Amino acid sequence: MSTGSADQNEHDRESGGPERGGPEADAVRAATVQRLERAMGELGTAAVARMESRLSWFRRMSAEDRSWVGLVAQSGVAAFVDWFKNPARGRPAITVEVFGTAPRELTRSVTLQQTVDMIRVVIDVVENQVEELAAPGGEQQLREAVLRYTREVAFSSAKVYARAAEARGAWDARLEALIVDALLHGDRDEGLQTWGSALRWSRTPVIAIAGYAGEDGESVLEDLRNAARRAGHDVLAGLQGDRVVVVLGVNDKDVRDDGVSGAVTEPLTELFGPGPVVVGPPVGELPRAGASVRAAVSGLRAAVGWPDAPRPALAEDLLPERALQGDPSARTQLVEEIYKPLRGAGSPLLDTLSVYLEHASSLESTARMLFVHPNTVRYRLSRIAELTGHMPADGRGSFVLRIAVTLGRLAESSEES
Known part of the structure; x- marks a missing residue:
């Protein structure tokens, strides 16, 4: 054997196998694939068993959700073997091949952080068995493939959760607008409690704030939602033309004997566009918030009759103007x-x-x-x-x-x- 061939073989041994794409590398890959195909079921089972032993939150899940997670793990292993078998395919379609097996509701049961924990467990299971799974000379080849594949899984996980969050945010925004509209027009009262529960509404008393959006209504809406949630309030917000209506379930610490503290409304007032801001009277629960919403909107319409009104103004302080306008x-x-x-x-x-x-x-x-x-x-x-x-x-x-x-x-x- 020539010195050059000996040097090449030594290089192959140090790098974990023959140069990628060569006949010898393909042969090693094919042998590794056969071993992986025989071990797929065992790998999936071992991954689920490792999750049970290491992840306390996994043990607390329902049997149905655990079965879905197990199916995702099995699908991940099978998809990896298929991708490793066909390197010419390029980047694997993780979202479809792995996460496509689970229902969308699973993203509500399993957080992104928990998904990362699961990926780590599966990686550990596979990496711990690389020596047994890889054909002789293919250990480094398999190890590199696992790292590449898990990187794609991580990116795809983030994409799945980002899409779910975006869809959930859009759905929540539409539901909020629907509730605000129902409260304003006094209809669908029987569904308000259910809708509120869907948005995890729990706080009382409830007040409404009405003002104008200014040039960027969507940005104002988002700023109001974020500020209210940071303050510990439940919040619904809807954009009606150039008017913004916010419904707040007030944090207990901001409730006084004489009503809701001005500390609730004043920071939010600054986020509205130019013009008056009117606060409706507090009510005891979300289904009764229509009275507060209608009073706030009526006060907003009538506020032009009192140019020196404070900002925010209470709807009850605008009773004369509201009455003259026909309320x-x-x-x-x-x-x-x-x-x-x-x-x-x-x-x-x-x-x-x-x-x-x-x-x-x-x-x-x-x-x-x-x-x-x-x-x-x-x-x-x-x-x-x-x-x-x-x-x-x-x-x-x-x-x-x-x-x-x-x-x-x-x-x-x-x-x-």
């Missing part, structure tokens, strides 16, 4: 919460308020018209503020009271006629 629930609330308590307290309070508003909020003029002392007027005005929560001497308060009294009288007139 029947706002009219009813003004009558029930302001006019009727005043009516029930007796005519002196209602008469004093009417005269006071008609005479430019003047104590002296009101006292003269009612033939009482100015201190009596002061006392009655303070009682009105206690009953209604609005100060007659305050510009905004007097406006709210005037609208409420007018609506109350119109309602009484309609009832009498």
Whole structure:
């Protein structure tokens, strides 16, 4: 044998086999394939057994999911043998040949990290048996093939989970928009609880926030979702034209005796586009959130009537504007919460308020018209503020009271006629 041939053989031994693509390499590969085909079943079984012993989360899975994982492992081994047998095929079709055997629901039971753990187990099983599986001289060839194949499996795993996450995100976004639309229009109440469960909704109370999207509505939606989830809230968000409606299940730490803390709404307000932002009243559960959504949207429409409204503004602070725009629930609330308590307290309070508003909020003029002392007027005005929560001497308060009294009288007139 020539020195050159001896050097070549020595090179082959050091590199683990003959040069790739040569006749001798093909012969070694064919012999290795035969060994692999005989050991396929044993490899798959050994991989599943190793998972049972090393992966605690695998032992906690349902029998059905474990069987699917076992099938994926078996398919992975079979696909590797087939790819190793035909090196001219190029990159293996991992997604179809391996993950195509499992249902899409498996991506919900097995996380990406757990998939990586499974791949490591299978690699260990195969690598530990390379000496027995490979034909003489083909150990390095098989070892390199395993590394290449597992790299493709890793990339394909990431692709499967990325696609699943993308599809799930798109489905969640469509479902969120559907729920927001149902809440706004007051229909499909019977399905809201089920839909909320599908989105893992669990927190109460629930509030709605309405504002405008600005130039990039989808970006605003995503920013609002991310900020709300980081704060620990459940969130639904929908884009309706240029309007954004967000429904929040509020984190317990942000609930106070007097309602939801401003710490919930103020950080989110900054993420809306230019224009007013209106917060609906809190409700006890998701199926009742329609009242909060409708109040917030009604307030958003009516906010143009109060240019100096705070941002965010409460829908209840916009009751006069909402009532003037034709919101029947706002009219009813003004009558029930302001006019009727005043009516029930007796005519002196209602008469004093009417005269006071008609005479430019003047104590002296009101006292003269009612033939009482100015201190009596002061006392009655303070009682009105206690009953209604609005100060007659305050510009905004007097406006709210005037609208409420007018609506109350119109309602009484309609009832009498």
